[in-house]
Amino acid sequence: MVGRTVVPVADGHTGVTEAPRLGGRAGTALLATVAFGVVDNLLTNLVLPEWAYVPYRVVTVSVVLLLAIRLGGLSWAELGLARQDLRRGLAWGGACMGVIGSVYLVGALLPATQDLFRDERVANLSTAGVFYSALIAVPFGTVLAEELVFRGAVLGLGNRMWRTWIAVAASSLLFGVWHVAPAWNIYEVNPDAAELSASLPNAQAIGVAFAVGGTALAGVVFCWLRLVSRSLLAPMLLHVATNSFGYLAAWLVLQTG
Secondary structure, three states, X not given: OOOEEEEEOOOOOEEEEEOOOOOHHHHHHHHHHHHHHHHHHHHHHHOOOHHHHHHHHHHHHHHHHHHHHHHOOOOOOOOOOOHHHHHHHHHHHHHHHHHHHHHHXXXXXXXXXXXXXXXXXXXXXXXXXXXXXXXXXXXXXXXXXXXXXXXXXXXXXXXXXXXXXXXXXXXXXXXXXXXXXXXXXXXXXXXXXXXXXXXXXXXXXXXXXXXXXXHHHHHHHHHHHHHHHOOOHHHHHHHHHHHHHHHHHHHHHHHHO
């Protein structure tokens, strides 16, 4: 017989956590979330037109919430969306945004580091396109969906079944794998990456491996921030800062260069 431990959760109700195994209500919801994520990732990177990206993410978020809450039985607190934790999440996330923003701004303005922020993809966008990507597509398309899936549903459901470090490892590993297709596609849209791939054997595969590993490590940081702040808002703000500020820094370099 599998033992069960009754633990209090942040919303004042009583939750039931099963001994480490992939089964039961939480396990079913986790498997369904991962399966949905695989299909979603392929559709987003191979089929979905750019104009439909943000509206489609609204559907993605709705499905993940349905799976996590209705099928998995997670509370808002377990998802990191409890109202009482938003202020704490804002404080942690706002501090992270300030640090990232300062680093990006200094790096984009210093001649010695400006080249690190040059991005051909940004150079091919209009000013309106850059700001749309930074202020709309990234926060409401990329970040909202990825944080809800990996630091919300997967981490929350994993915590129902396993020790926290196992849930963090699973969430972060899946987050890394999630970026295989985008990392592979960059060699088709970035001339420098394509040139490197053509000149070095297996450069593309090695680059993808590094991208996946780096993203998985970033996932660990996002998970830590989610847990220490108790709010999904904190990793969301950090995630927005690392992605959106990258677009803005690259645009700034183009304007000043």
